[in-house]
Amino acid sequence: MYHVPLYRYQDVAMAGPTQPQVTDEVWNDDRVKSFLAMEPFGNESADYHVLLKAYRGMRAKDFGRFLVFFTESGRSLDAKDSSGRTIWQIIETHRHGAPFLEARNNLETK
Numbered sequence: 001m002y003h004v005p006l007y008r009y010q011d012v013a014m015a016g017p018t019q020p021q022v023t024d025e026v027w028n029d030d031r032v033k034s035f036l037a038m039e040p041f042g043n044e045s046a047d048y049h050v051l052l053k054a055y056r057g058m059r060a061k062d063f064g065r066f067l068v069f070f071t072e073s074g075r076s077l078d079a080k081d082s083s084g085r086t087i088w089q090i091i092e093t094h095r096h097g098a099p100f101l102e103a104r105n106n107l108e109t110k
Helices: 029-037 046-057 060-072 087-091 098-108
Strands: none
Touching: 029 046, 029 060, 046 060, 046 087, 060 098, 087 098
């Protein structure tokens, strides 16, 4: 008996690195603000969790807008993870993190 594949490779939508990058997403204020409602897991700081999710999920320009909403809602930019690190200490180690750090710096100079 021969093995017959259920799907041919070209017929299957692949996840991960093979997915095309989406660069024209709409990030209106409601979508940006929706990150403020995210809940942390376990004992993680809620403010740290929200900042991390926003950093991972947004473009730098949208992250800058998010930071305005974040601080206006009275949340802490200096929240720490369970290891005592701020999101900014983590972003500093990332190759493409500079625009995100700049977004925070711009927020502080306003």
